[in-house]
Structures are given as C-alpha cells and as structure tokens.
Amino acid sequence: MNQNTVCIVGLGYVGFPLACLCAKKGFKVSGFDLDAEKVDLINKGKSPIKDSYVEENLAAGKIKATTDAKTSLNLADIAIVCVPTPAIDSKPDLSFVKAACKELAPFVSKGELVIIESTIYPGTVEEIVLPILEKGSGLKAGKDFFLGHCPERIDPGNKKFTIEKIPRVLACLSAKGNAKAKKFYNSLIDAEITVLASVKSAEAVKVVENTFRDINIAYVNELAKSFDKMGIDLSEVIKGASTKPFGFMPFYPGPGVGGHCIAQDPYYLIERARQSGFKHSFLALAREINNSMPSYVVLLVEGLLQKAKIDLKNAKISVLGLSYKPEIDDVRESPALKIASLLKPKVAKLTLFDPFVLEKSNVSSLDLALKDCDCIVLATNHRVFLEKLLPSFLKSKSVKAVLDARNALDKQGIEREGILYKGIGR
Numbered sequence: 001m002n003q004n005t006v007c008i009v010g011l012g013y014v015g016f017p018l019a020c021l022c023a024k025k026g027f028k029v030s031g032f033d034l035d036a037e038k039v040d041l042i043n044k045g046k047s048p049i050k051d052s053y054v055e056e057n058l059a060a061g062k063i064k065a066t067t068d069a070k071t072s073l074n075l076a077d078i079a080i081v082c083v084p085t086p087a088i089d090s091k092p093d094l095s096f097v098k099a100a101c102k103e104l105a106p107f108v109s110k111g112e113l114v115i116i117e118s119t120i121y122p123g124t125v126e127e128i129v130l131p132i133l134e135k136g137s138g139l140k141a142g143k144d145f146f147l148g149h150c151p152e153r154i155d156p157g158n159k160k161f162t163i164e165k166i167p168r169v170l171a172c173l174s175a176k177g178n179a180k181a182k183k184f185y186n187s188l189i190d191a192e193i194t195v196l197a198s199v200k201s202a203e204a205v206k207v208v209e210n211t212f213r214d215i216n217i218a219y220v221n222e223l224a225k226s227f228d229k230m231g232i233d234l235s236e237v238i239k240g241a242s243t244k245p246f247g248f249m250p251f252y253p254g255p256g257v258g259g260h261c262i263a264q265d266p267y268y269l270i271e272r273a274r275q276s277g278f279k280h281s282f283l284a285l286a287r288e289i290n291n292s293m294p295s296y297v298v299l300l301v302e303g304l305l306q307k308a309k310i311d312l313k314n315a316k317i318s319v320l321g322l323s324y325k326p327e328i329d330d331v332r333e334s335p336a337l338k339i340a341s342l343l344k345p346k347v348a349k350l351t352l353f354d355p356f357v358l359e360k361s362n363v364s365s366l367d368l369a370l371k372d373c374d375c376i377v378l379a380t381n382h383r384v385f386l387e388k389l390l391p392s393f394l395k396s397k398s399v400k401a402v403l404d405a406r407n408a409l410d411k412q413g414i415e416r417e418g419i420l421y422k423g424i425g426r
C-alpha cells in the first residue's frame with residue numbers, strides 16, 4: 001500500500017484512467033471534478049467514460065470523487081491536473097487550466113508535487129500556472145513545492161499501448177522535483193520515463209507529436225484529392241511506399257481529423273509561435289486541408305449519387321459511425337458530425353448510427369440504419385461495421401452506393417455486387 005494521496009483534478013478521458021491506475025498501484029486516490037454527474041457515477045463505482053482500460057481496472061482500487069475542492073485537494077501529496085485545453089476559433093483556451101489552478105492553489109502544501117498533464121503550449125507552466133499557484137498558496141514553486149509537466153499520451157481504445165505501457169517524458173522546475181516526479185511515474189508505469197532539461201521542452205513535446213500526425217495526415221489527404229483527379233488508387237501507392245524499410249512511414253487519408261488532441265493541439269503551437277514572432281504557415285495549411293475533408297466527403301457523395309442517377313434532394317443517406325475514431329464514444333471535433341450537418345439540408349432522409357454513441361444516433365441498430373437507404377457513408381471504422389458491412393449484406397439491403405471514408409471496406413466485392421463504391425483517394 002502506498003501511503004501517498006494522489007488527487008486528480010479533472011476526471012475525463014485522461015484523468016479517470018489515471019485515477020484508476022493510481023488506485024490499482026495502491027495510492028490513496030481522490031478526484032476533483034466540477035461535473036456532479038461524473039462524480040456521482042464514480043462514487044457508485046461506475047465509469048464516467050467508455051474505455052476498455054477502465055473497464056478492466058475500475059475494480060482494482062477505490063477512487064473517492066468530489067465536487068468540493070477542499071475535501072480532495074487538501075489531502076494531496078501529489079496533485080495532477082487533467083482538465084480540458086480546447087481551441088476556440090483556432091485559438092488556445094487555457095481557461096480550464098487557470099480555473100483548476102485557482103481551485104488548487106490554496107490547498108498546495110509544503111513538499112507537494114503538482115503536475116500538469118493537460119496539453120499546453122511551451123511556457124504555460126512558468127508563465128500561467130506558477131504565478132497562480134504561488135499567489136494562492138503563499139509558497140515558492142521549485143523550493144517549497146514541486147511543479148512540472150508530464151504530457152499525457154493516452155490513446156483511448158488502444159489495447160496494446162494502455163496508459164501503463166506508454167513511455168513518458170517529464171520535467172519539473174527543480175532537480176528535486178524531477179526526482180520526485182520520476183519516482184512517482186516509475187511506480188505507475190511499466191515503460192521508460194525520460195526527464196527533459198526544461199519544462200518548456202516537455203510542454204513542446206506533446207504539441208510537436210500531435211502536429212506531426214496532423215501534417216502527415218494532411219499530406220495524404222491532399223494526395224487523395226489529387227490522385228482522385230488522376231485516377232490513381234492512393235491506398236495502392238501507400239502500400240507500395242510502405243515496403244521501403246527506411247525514410248517512409250505510412251499515414252492514411254480519411255474524412256478529416258477529430259478528437260480533443262490532433263485537431264486542436266497544432267493551434268497551441270501556431271499561437272505560441274505567433275506570440276513569439278513566428279508564423280507557422282505549414283502547420284496552418286495542414287489544419288486547413290484536414291478541416292476541408294468533411295466537405296470533400298460530401299462532394300464525393302454527390303458524385304456517387306449522380307452516377308447512381310439519384311437526385312440529391314430525394315436521397316436517403318446513412319452515416320455510420322459518429323465518434324472520431326473506432327471503438328470509442330468520443331465525438332469531440334468528429335468529422336462524422338460535420339459530414340452529417342453538411343448533408344442534412346441537402347438530402348431527403350439522413351440516418352445516423354453509432355453503437356458507441358446512441359445518444360446522437362437516430363436509429364438503434366445497423367439493420368434499421370440500412371433500411372430504405374440509397375447510400376451509406378462509413379465515417380468511423382468500428383470493428384462491428386467492418387464485420388457486418390460485407391458486400392452480400394449491403395446487396396441484401398438494396399444499398400446502391402457506398403462512400404467509404406475510411407477505405408476499410410471490400411471495394412472489389414462491393415462493386416461485384418453492382419453497388420457503386422468510392423473511397424478517399426481509392
């Protein structure tokens with residue numbers, strides 16, 4: 001049993017799995033969140049999120065959640081901030097981080113370790129978090145208490161790289177803080193922990209990683225549009241290029257980029273660099289390309305319907321999958337929802353179905369989603385869709401056209417059944 005008390009501030013997709021992990025490793029865990037419903041669920045032993053890691057580990061330890069800052073934050077030897085960091089109109093919104101730090105500050109005690117896990121831009125800990133915590137606590141960061149950043153890399157739904165298996169980087173303001181933080185994360189995680197020389201470097205790591213994904217996805221999305229014009233199957237090209245054992249890494253085109261990370265974090269880097277006098281044109285262009293993909297999907301749907309001789313305004317379309325990636329229920333920034341809102345005013349009937357997101361679906365099963373449907377748009381490649389959307393099944397449902405925005409279905413088989421097929425660059 002670990003005698004230290006860990007307090008997690010923000011019990012969402014990042015904070016709650018972390019709370020479960022800390023409890024599993026024997027820490028006393030308290031959780032602070034403003035959302036009374038989440039707190040209530042957690043105190044009933046239930047998860048506020050759908051997550052395979054949480055399902056397997058929820059029972060491993062007890063988490064005491066509260067909406068009252070004092071009862072949880074007062075007890076903490078280690079406080080970890082996991083609140084949202086969205087981008088509003090392409091600009092970073094650090095208001096949640098500021099508010100959480102204001103709540104935390106009066107309860108920071110001597111020797112406490114405070115770690116920000118939320119994704120932030122370089123400079124946030126020293127320029128924003130530190131003044132709030134020092135003012136509210138009357139203590140000195142780096143001397144009286146320890147402060148640092150350890151970017152969260154969790155990949156919800158990833159069963160191979162669970163929170164316990166992902167290597168981490170961290171940096172605190174002082175060597176003593178680094179040692180304390182490294183010891184803490186070592187006790188949680190079965191993977192390498194790298195301590196960086198500065199907090200700013202640790203802050204930059206996460207935004208750089210996610211921007212790398214964003215620009216590479218934008219590259220293949222742009223290739224998909226150009227190869228569609230040239231009549232070249234991009235998936236074949238990527239298959240060929242991937243045989244090179246060095247200097248190439250496959251990325252795949254799709255309906256756009258969603259989620260709370262890749263679709264937002266580049267804006268944190270762009271804005272921070274702008275404040276420092278540098279314009280990231282390349283990163284901004286990648287954002288623009290990825291943001292254009294839902295409209296491109298709609299354009300492809302229109303082309304398919306034209307080929308099928310179905311008037312757009314009479315068309316019955318089913319969008320399958322609403323979450324931003326497979327096997328999860330998270331719809332934040334999901335391209336599927338953007339596709340749906342673009343299609344809605346144009347067509348006769350729009351059906352939405354996602355078995356993970358029933359509250360945003362307007363039918364309750366795949367069978368109902370395919371009933372009386374001219375064209376399906378596969379927006380999220382949930383396993384259950386890939387298993388069921390076989391050519392013979394689509395034929396039996398009299399589907400006339402398939403827009404496979406994830407390039408995940410059997411193109412040749414679908415076409416053999418006399419159904420029109422279009423992928424992204426495929």
Ligand SMILES: NC(=O)c1ccc[n+]([C@@H]2O[C@H](COP(=O)([O-])OP(=O)(O)OC[C@H]3O[C@@H](n4cnc5c(N)ncnc54)[C@H](O)[C@@H]3O)[C@@H](O)[C@H]2O)c1
Nearest residue numbers: 010011012013014033034035082083085099100118119152
């Ligand atoms: N979701 C991911 O896959 C992922 C992965 C890595 C990093 N991150 C980063 O982790 C951070 C958290 O993301 P998330 O997906 O867990 O968000 P989330 O919205 O799922 O959870 C955040 C929680 O914080 C709570 N909260 C908001 N303000 C608060 C406050 N002032 N005090 C206490 N609680 C507060 C919310 O009620 C919510 O429950 C973000 O910075 C995100 O970029 C997310």
